[in-house]
Amino acid sequence: MVEIKKDVIALVDWLSSFGKDPQGGVSRLLYTKEWKEAQEGLKALMEKDGLTTTYDEIGNLFGRLEGSKYKNETIMSGSHVDTVVNGGTLDGQYGIIAALLAVRYLKEQYGQPLRNLEIVSLAEEEGSRFPYTFWGSKNIFGIAKKEDVQAIADFNGVPFEKAMNDAGFGYRDESKPLRDDLKTFVEIHIEQGSVLEKEKKSVGVVHSIVGQRRFTIQLNGEANHAGTTPMHYRKDTVHTLSKIVVMIMERAKQYGDPLVATVGKVEPNPNTVNVVPGHTLFTLDVRHTEKDIIVKFTEEIVAEMKKIAAEMEVEINIDLWMDEDPVPMDKHVVEILEKQCKEHGLNYRLMHSGAGHDSQIFAPHVPTAMLFVPSIKGISHNPKENTSPEDLAEGVRALTNALYELAYKE
Amino acid sequence: MVEIKKDVIALVDWLSSFGKDPQGGVSRLLYTKEWKEAQEGLKALMEKDGLTTTYDEIGNLFGRLEGSKYKNETIMSGSHVDTVVNGGTLDGQYGIIAALLAVRYLKEQYGQPLRNLEIVSLAEEEGSRFPYTFWGSKNIFGIAKKEDVQAIADFNGVPFEKAMNDAGFGYRDESKPLRDDLKTFVEIHIEQGSVLEKEKKSVGVVHSIVGQRRFTIQLNGEANHAGTTPMHYRKDTVHTLSKIVVMIMERAKQYGDPLVATVGKVEPNPNTVNVVPGHTLFTLDVRHTEKDIIVKFTEEIVAEMKKIAAEMEVEINIDLWMDEDPVPMDKHVVEILEKQCKEHGLNYRLMHSGAGHDSQIFAPHVPTAMLFVPSIKGISHNPKENTSPEDLAEGVRALTNALYELAYKE
Numbered sequence: 001m002v003e004i005k006k007d008v009i010a011l012v013d014w015l016s017s018f019g020k021d022p023q024g025g026v027s028r029l030l031y032t033k034e035w036k037e038a039q040e041g042l043k044a045l046m047e048k049d050g051l052t053t054t055y056d057e058i059g060n061l062f063g064r065l066e067g068s069k070y071k072n073e074t075i076m077s078g079s080h081v082d083t084v085v086n087g088g089t090l091d092g093q094y095g096i097i098a099a100l101l102a103v104r105y106l107k108e109q110y111g112q113p114l115r116n117l118e119i120v121s122l123a124e125e126e127g128s129r130f131p132y133t134f135w136g137s138k139n140i141f142g143i144a145k146k147e148d149v150q151a152i153a154d155f156n157g158v159p160f161e162k163a164m165n166d167a168g169f170g171y172r173d174e175s176k177p178l179r180d181d182l183k184t185f186v187e188i189h190i191e192q193g194s195v196l197e198k199e200k201k202s203v204g205v206v207h208s209i210v211g212q213r214r215f216t217i218q219l220n221g222e223a224n225h226a227g228t229t230p231m232h233y234r235k236d237t238v239h240t241l242s243k244i245v246v247m248i249m250e251r252a253k254q255y256g257d258p259l260v261a262t263v264g265k266v267e268p269n270p271n272t273v274n275v276v277p278g279h280t281l282f283t284l285d286v287r288h289t290e291k292d293i294i295v296k297f298t299e300e301i302v303a304e305m306k307k308i309a310a311e312m313e314v315e316i317n318i319d320l321w322m323d324e325d326p327v328p329m330d331k332h333v334v335e336i337l338e339k340q341c342k343e344h345g346l347n348y349r350l351m352h353s354g355a356g357h358d359s360q361i362f363a364p365h366v367p368t369a370m371l372f373v374p375s376i377k378g379i380s381h382n383p384k385e386n387t388s389p390e391d392l393a394e395g396v397r398a399l400t401n402a403l404y405e406l407a408y409k410e
Numbered sequence: 411m412v413e414i415k416k417d418v419i420a421l422v423d424w425l426s427s428f429g430k431d432p433q434g435g436v437s438r439l440l441y442t443k444e445w446k447e448a449q450e451g452l453k454a455l456m457e458k459d460g461l462t463t464t465y466d467e468i469g470n471l472f473g474r475l476e477g478s479k480y481k482n483e484t485i486m487s488g489s490h491v492d493t494v495v496n497g498g499t500l501d502g503q504y505g506i507i508a509a510l511l512a513v514r515y516l517k518e519q520y521g522q523p524l525r526n527l528e529i530v531s532l533a534e535e536e537g538s539r540f541p542y543t544f545w546g547s548k549n550i551f552g553i554a555k556k557e558d559v560q561a562i563a564d565f566n567g568v569p570f571e572k573a574m575n576d577a578g579f580g581y582r583d584e585s586k587p588l589r590d591d592l593k594t595f596v597e598i599h600i601e602q603g604s605v606l607e608k609e610k611k612s613v614g615v616v617h618s619i620v621g622q623r624r625f626t627i628q629l630n631g632e633a634n635h636a637g638t639t640p641m642h643y644r645k646d647t648v649h650t651l652s653k654i655v656v657m658i659m660e661r662a663k664q665y666g667d668p669l670v671a672t673v674g675k676v677e678p679n680p681n682t683v684n685v686v687p688g689h690t691l692f693t694l695d696v697r698h699t700e701k702d703i704i705v706k707f708t709e710e711i712v713a714e715m716k717k718i719a720a721e722m723e724v725e726i727n728i729d730l731w732m733d734e735d736p737v738p739m740d741k742h743v744v745e746i747l748e749k750q751c752k753e754h755g756l757n758y759r760l761m762h763s764g765a766g767h768d769s770q771i772f773a774p775h776v777p778t779a780m781l782f783v784p785s786i787k788g789i790s791h792n793p794k795e796n797t798s799p800e801d802l803a804e805g806v807r808a809l810t811n812a813l814y815e816l817a818y819k820e
């Protein structure tokens with residue numbers, strides 16, 4: 001364990017040096033100089049570890065340890081190399097580092113696997129430079145199309161295509177077949193929540209990634225003088241909002257975990273101390289691991305919101321603008337991950353992911369599962385993002401055990 | 411009645427021409443060219459009507475019809491000549507016009523009164539150009555001090571004193587005694603609310619002006635990922651706010667009229683769809699005609715807010731930054747106004763004022779009461795501010811009757 005801790009900390013420090021942000025944390029956006037240097041650095045390191053490296057056309061980096069027996073069966077692990085602006089030092093890159101160490105340990109201890117073991121450093125997941133997410137993983141499965149990115153540019157007006165070409169990459173050759181050797185994908189990632197920390201667990205085995213619906217709701221009442229308008233003449237949209245929020249939160253708690261409902265944005269108008277707020281816009285974000293429940297819950301909420309608005313004599317417009325299905329992880333892979341944690345006495349729990357990950361792109365095509373390590377105070381997308389060295393090491397251990405099971409066993 | 415309607419509309423149109431805003435309505439700010447022209451125009455009109463005009467040092471304009479018997483007893487009526495930026499054509503100036511017409515009609519019909527009848531066009535009430543309100547009325551009673559305005563400037567950086575001097579006025583001579591002849595003040599004003607309209611009344615007799623307390627409340631919880639934070643781990647300040655608002659509104663309705671409570675401003679942070687809002691600032695405005703009730707209500711609310719915040723594990727900071735006492739109107743003057751309305755068959759009701767007026771400055775020094783006319787849809791401080799010609803005329807009639815009673819009767 002002492003070795004693993006040292007190794008993982010050293011690699012996190014090293015990889016974080018590519019794109020170190022003077023304002024703290026790491027800013028390493030797709031196809032930038034820092035991004036390219038990180039990929040090249042990882043490539044060199046993989047080669048030093050005796051792996052065969054390749055880039056695909058768009059810039060996903062692969063490091064492969066050839067299997068001895070099942071030449072067309074690849075066990076893949078990794079995560080994304082890009083970060084958000086002012087991101088932390090673990091989101092994404094910890095998954096690459098953990099895969100790198102796991103493969104190194106396995107090679108050192110057991111030599112060549114039966115199946116190919118492959119590390120992937122995915123080009124992009126966050127959508128931080130361009131308004132497009134999962135560019136890396138989507139290209140592996142031919143889901144990302146030229147048309148998706150041909151018209152987009154970054155905040156400086158640099159077109160996606162130009163940035164890609166300048167970094168030495170281009171579009172995937174759509175005439176070429178997609179790879180058919182992927183047998184299993186395992187991604188390890190920080191939790192970005194506080195469940196593991198609060199429950200004093202070192203590792204999470206993820207059985208599904210939540211689906212979500214997002215709404216924007218506009219309430220139109222009547223702006224009135226706060227002094228001269230009696231209570232019973234008001235069409236107060238902050239009062240209406242408040243009744244709606246209390247209703248949503250009560251119902252969300254009745255449904256219980258893993259349902260979460262968030263009213264994150266509230267914008268009253270005119271938003272001033274002495275005017276009854278005539279208009280209020282707010283957002284609602286609902287997530288759950290089961291589609292049926294998301295549908296049932298949001299349909300109930302929509303009906304209740306309309307009822308409350310009608311009682312308050314306030315007009316309501318409800319816009320559903322995001323509707324993503326939950327992604328279950330592969331049962332068999334989850335079982336393997338759990339069995340390994342159990343057998344090696346790891347302090348783990350089964351859980352879902354409330355955030356999106358590359359694994360949700362892999363899962364419909366390849367048997368996939370995820371491991372989590374705790375995020376201190378649940379913080380992520382922030383220079384303060386952190387995980388204890390002990391937990392980082394436990395994560396590597398869990399991944400190593402799982403990859404052993406997947407690549408070295410008949 | 412036809413005559414009064416015509417007269418009042420003609421005068422409103424004429425006075426609105428001083429400071430007519432190209433964007434609609436009237437913008438006539440203290441000590442501007444338009445303001446000076448309006449005062450000069452009123453002065454000329456008063457003189458044409460046979461009144462003796464004077465300015466005081468700071469620019470309040472008075473038009474006086476001398477009494478025959480009680481030389482040291484003055485019945486005063488009027489309102490403020492300044493407007494807000496993009497204000498309507500009635501707020502303030504209708505009170506001057508109504509007083510002007512009332513005195514004109516009384517003089518024509520009954521000649522010289524027993525007591526002095528005096529019209530006042532108060533220099534300033536709104537605080538629209540400089541951050542100071544009631545400059546006009548406060549100077550009459552020696553409440554406004556040099557020190558209050560010496561350091562203030564308008565939005566263009568023009569100091570108060572310079573603007574005043576450029577308009578031909580200066581500070582009140584504090585060595586001179588205040589006037590001691592004021593026996594009664596009656597102000598007529600638009601309601602700026604919708605009570606009269608909704609109850610189909612033409613005139614309101616105001617028995618008191620509300621007091622108010624204003625609070626800013628800061629809620630500090632925890633900003634968390636909307637997907638990865640289970641409901642029971644959250645310290646959600648929009649949820650806390652919502653519980654507080656529902657509680658305030660329920661309790662306000664239990665208290666009943668004339669209590670009003672408004673949460674007009676809500677500012678969550680970070681205010682984005684996928685983050686549990688960790689911080690929320692909001693305002694609370696509470697008004698009532700009785701100080702005791704304002705105190706009792708707000709003390710209860712403060713205790714309840716603290717209780718809710720504690721239950722939600724959210725920190726709460728409550729800042730009371732405005733605490734103005736209610737101002738009761740003079741009972742005897744209110745009786746006279748009401749009696750006149752009754753005797754002349756006016757469609758009136760007794761009511762309070764939920765907004766502030768010059769009368770609240772007069773009331774502690776001079777027996778004072780107010781009359782209201784309806785505001786269509788309750789709109790004011792807006793070019794759409796309006797009152798039907800019939801109601802404007804009824805207001806003039808009510809004021810004329812009252813001034814007759816006050817100035818012509820023994």
